[in-house]
Amino acid sequence: MVKAHVSPHELIAGRYRLIDIVHRETNRVSWHGEDVQEGRPCLVTRIGLPAHLGEEEAVQAADRVMRMSETMARVSPGRVATVLDALTEAGSLWTVTEWVDGLPLGQLVDQEGPFDPTMAAAVALQLLDVLEAAHGEGITHGELSPGQVFLRVQGHLVVTGFGLAGATLVPRLAAPSYASPEQARDERIGPAADLWALGAILYTMLEGRPPYPDPDWPASTPRGAARPPLGSMLRAGPLAATVQGLVRKDSWERPTRTTVRQSLNRVLEQDPQAVVAASRLRRAGAAARRLGPRRSGRAMVAGTALAVVTVAVAALAVTQQPPHTEETAGGGAQTRPPVSTAPAAEDAGEPVDATPRPSDASSGTPSSPAPTATAAPSPPAVSVDVLPAGYQVYRAPEGFSVALPDGWKRLTTRKQGDAAYRVTFGSDGDPRTLAVTYSTRAGSDPVAVWRDDVEPALRRQAGFRRIGAIEATTYQGYEAADMEWFSDTDGRRGRTFGRGFLLGGHRSFSLRWTTPSANWEKAANRQALETFLGTFRPDPAV
Template identity: 60%
Template sequence: MGRAHVSTHQSVGGRYRLVEITRRETNSVRWYADDLRTGRPCLVTRIGLPEEPDGAAHRAPARVLRTTESVARLCPGRIATVVDALDEDGSLWTVTAWIDGTPLGEVLAEQGTLNYVRAARIALELLDVLDAAHAEGITHGELSPGQVFVREGGPVVVTGYGLAGSTTAPRLTAPSYAAPEQARDERAGPAADLWALGALLYTMLEGRPPFRDRGRPEATLKGVDRLPLRTPVRAGPLARVVQGLLRKDPRERLTRQVVREVLTRVLSEDSGAVAEAVPSPRLRGGPALALRCADRRWSGRTTVLGTTLAVVTVTVAVLAATQSLPGTGSAADAPAASASAPGDRGASRPPAAPAPSPSGTADLPPGYRTYRAPEGFSLALPAGWQRLDTSRGADLAYRVTFGAEGDPRTLAVTYSTGVGSDAVAVWRDDVEPRLERSGDYERIGSIRSTTYQGREAADMEWYAEAGGSRVRTFGRGFLLGGGRGFSLRWTTPDAAWEDGASREALRTFLRTFRPAAG
């Protein structure tokens, strides 16, 4: 379970100090944080709010608090306690009491897929919560792997109640888990939660969501609404219930009663009758099941090894964990990308450069030397350059800044764990908002997807103010796989950007930078 960033020392509401990013989904970032008033740890989630002329978004905090409190009374111990909600900097910030569990998204990032017994257990526990809420007319509407916390010694805990309907947006977070009616911006009811339950089951069993995230929420929602479902191939006896929950027409989705019956049979090892319990697409379920919120206790052993069914369990595939690249808004984090240096005054698209030699010393400019960092990377530095600053975070994350006395130029190298698969989205959704809030920020051109040393990467350039002077920064980052990533930022005074020495330095950094093997 890698955390994505080191401390930002940013506070929200003057009370909650953001420490480390622990989870990202589309339009949603979650931090581990400290409550400066009580000294207790908490989870702080930022969700971007759309601009709405009637100011509806400003009512979101009150709705989240009210709805969460209502559902928590219906299902004690199964709903995360929201201690605060704020509208700040155009975002909704929710503060949740510390949860002794792991987001389902992180579980899947580490394990790839779950066997259908464990998936059925999690789904049945979620169904308990949904049943209790639906009985009172409350729809979640935002279920996703980031809203479900899995615990070793007890049932799942659900977050995110109150987000749906707080604005006019069809979906605030994780649009790939939206129901088709949400994608069409229609009213979402309990059937939308059943779709999300099916999407979560699909993801647990297949190792990917039924409809992939396409980068832009509107594109993702369009795919959810119009594209056919990819047939599940690892779902075993749960295949038909997954397909039944993911029917485009909400009137044709399986009822809660049928879903509960199937999930219960899987857990009671009566898998032979599972297929018969799932009706054909034209059939509807029977009378509604008595709604309840059972406190279903289960052991880690049963969860992981629940293979006593007389059926071959689902093959477990390993899914590479790739989240977002680092971007804490300081001069050291940025997703890294392609292999050459920028040149013109607009957004740069540098020509391709040869990959560095294994030694990192081939064809170095005069005065340059190869520096091998003990943290696990190497690159060539100009004469007189050395480490100026080093900061370290959890899970081996670090940031090293290089420069020389009297030289206003700097190069920052950041290593992070728990990073993701879309470098462009990290610049756009994580790094850029922080830069904008710092003031005097102006992006140059577009954020560009590229490759660097054969790896997925992205570039971004911008102007800013530093010490009363205008500076220009080029950022480049790349993914190593397995949740790891490097990023580099090259910052110079704007007036010195075109200097031959500066251009040569950046070209050399990018040509010679090498992460340690493995």
């Protein structure tokens, strides 16, 4: 680790020259820089560290940034800027990343004004892809802001700043107005905090200003910043409800990534001018792509605007393909299983027979490529006070309640004393089932419970195949994880979505929704899963 001079008139760490300021946010400044030893451009960012932070802790913070960069380069190649160096000096953390051939989103909004909903949706979809990759590895960004999101002229988005959250004891290092409410309260954060920041960034793109003003820094930290009501949205149009859902105060009320993705794709599908605009801007931005890192601000904006709309066209092309089939080819951000914002853990130790038992299942063997996993919607979509027609709340004597379709009943109940039980619900002649499992032997990591305790037992089932990654999330304020898989019953293909969450004290619940795989995307099945997740409640005494 190398000490750094903080004067922009000198070489940082003896090798990085600061040329022009690229973007400035509260407690963060980024420069177009040059590595004089390698003779190449780079992006140099200075972030103020808390005054009480000791030298050893500062060095550890820099080390964390380097380690996180390596991880993210593996799970999201090309979408996360590579950190070349990280160092500390005089209360500041300096990060040196590869030069990003484009503009930070904040600067683009400042120079070009608000985005239309199609452009904003296209950018948000790409950012969602990066977050899905990170959350699948149990990584929360925690410092997302328009200054950490770059739009490249080549047509894709690049994110910086991974590893800053958690590098110190403060809830956030920079851009307090993009801190989620739980982060502002200095509480533990997870994927839902990044989704809140995504909503705040969407608001900024659409309205041309942050949803909340930054408090003075460092005199006031996010913890002390009172959040006024969200400002009125005059330009959000079809994205207004999505933004409002993402910036909800309670993390468990925010929509899942799947729900957000569907909303963003709908906006792109409904814009017939996207392709025309992309063609026009492709020609306008050709010169900007040839100018290199020292291009003028005007040319950079033109090139980056091109990238935004090009992304919109790419996303639009995806949405025009047949929706989520088992034959969807794996690979690429669109085929990663979306992560919901609800917490999950699972059947710790798999104490009860894990086999989901639909009374029937339709045929339909998937092809070898991994299918697109569609995770569940978040709980707020359904309230126990306003249920869909044809549903009634069932209160189980074991200590939970959930809304079930009319005519559904308990099919099986399996118990292991007081340590665990599984109740399976369904209806005669209905191939779908919901299984609720409770355990007192859960581990402390919900992803690990699925991976190490549950999946080995599931692999003994005929035709078992996991769909995508096991996704860490949150659910009703609890740590959680989601997993989906195929399995065969009586030679017929079924598909199961499982969400498990940890209650603490080694106690856990899990919900497993199984349908014939060919019927997975039917509206009635999506509504059923949404209703189960939205209405399930453990008894507080459990």
